[in-house]
Amino acid sequence: MYMNRYCLWMFVVLVIFMSPGVELTSGLSGVGRVLLVLSGKGGVGKSTLSVQVAVALARSGLRVGVLDVDLCGPSIPRMFGLEDEAVHQCSGGWLPVQCPVMGAEHNLAVMSIGFLLSSKDEAVVWRGPKKTAMIGQLLKDVCWGTIDWLVIDSPPGTSDEHITLMQELRVMGSERHGALVVTTPQIVAVADVRRELSFCQRTGLRVYGVVENMSGYVCPHCKECNNVFSQGGGEALAQLKDVPFLGRVPLDPALTMALDSGAKGSSFTEALLDSPAIIAVQKLVEQFSGMETGNAM
């Protein structure tokens, strides 16, 4: 009888150890390509553009993850309408929050410190070393699984967060990550973004191109275009630094309000699909993912 019980236990142990376990790949090991959305200047629309680019990639059938490393101002959860979601844990670490959007029900996942705060008003007032440790965790301990693109939304500047990101990404290999640099047309913005491009050159980070955001506003009453924040700065910067200019994305108040509202499923509904901003983002995604396909051939 004891031998039978012993044999039963041995059998159970053997079954557990010999069965192929379902292991979720954590960290960047399962990630195909990393797109870093950068800008030297704050408020040029990095988060908005990251969200639009991620959705455009996901709609084309690719598996996409969005990582928000802006610890002081995490806007990504609100833009996707996921403010009330919580992060769950698995054996490998944190599970990113799944985000079903129209046309991409199962292939978009999001991770941000915003999900870990107890309330949306809680301020993260941290010095450098704590931020560095948190970013290390966000990069290594999130179970992305196997995805094609990881879009990383960064804070403005070239600070602790960026240095830590570059150190971690260097392990990946330079051919698998690149930067999308965002600016507005103003000279004040371009002056700061010029420094960011120098940072990319110095650290050997490949630049897919420069995007000029908030470029033009079409008045809904008279349909004339107004250059709210001057014009032409982004293209001039791209020429100066010899990087591709990926295009202009105009201001669209309807899209801004949809992303701002934080209501679930409000972003990227049928009504917004013909927004001039989304059409412009679609074109720039085709350009830089076309660069990737061209390289892979």
Place this chain on the structure above:
Amino acid sequence: MMSARKYQYVLTRKISHSPFLRQTKVNPTAAERKRSLPRKFPIAGVEKVICVSSGKGGVGKSTVAVNLAISLSQSEPDKTVGLLDTDVYGPSIPLMMNLSGQVYLNEKKLMVPLVNYGVRCMSIGLLTDPNSPVVWRGLLVMSAVERLLRQVAWGPLDYLVVDMPPGTGDVQLSISQNIPVDGAVIVTTPQDIALIDARKGAEMFAKVEVPVIGVVQNMGSFVCGHCGSETSIFGGGAGAYRLATDMGLQVIGDIPIVPAIAEGSDGGCPVTVSDPDGSVSKAFRQIAVKVALYLSSQGTPTKRNN
């Protein structure tokens, strides 16, 4: 390996009872924690310090700081005004104030600020190459900001307007904890995303005991240059008012999107200089008056010697 509970027992009982470590405190009280924070020392020669801040980037802090400093100088000609740019990664003040030239040291080895439009200015942008990025970690940034605060020959100054960088990190903490700030102005756009971050900025000031003078709503509405109709590009126009009511603050200014403001910043001639009688300049002047009124109602501090 010790379990967490046993480790805590060792810390609280065994070590604190050791005759060699009588001073060790494992669980300091709130008062003891407060005593260990850095003490605030005022900047020599500066009477009042005003911080222009926001949680969010790109809402127009630098633009508001520049035009506020010039408006203070215009509305109170007998007072001296300074402008300090603490945005180490993206210093915009040299471009906006049309500052160029070398920064010299005086006989006391202090940096002499550059002057334009009646305002004394200092920025890291004047000390670094405009093409080179400033790729510094927090400690180096804090050290640079400390130098910009203490090693500049401001001279006797009535108002120092400090343009803070976006966010709630090292620089904001260093400034708020090391110098006595007389008032903070929070800038925001009507967008909810910006308001959430502005709220975090206000919460940070509450934590470090800095009084907030009020909220400035920037980019509230846009007037079309062709047909003259008004639209709100960045959300409905009441956002900052809701924030102010929620947090018990007042809205001290409401600036619309006017292309002349951006053009003025880009061209190095702020709108309060190029068009001092226009509606936008009047709006900035009203903010300056409210700020000056708030500061004068605080009372005169003891004279700070040079």
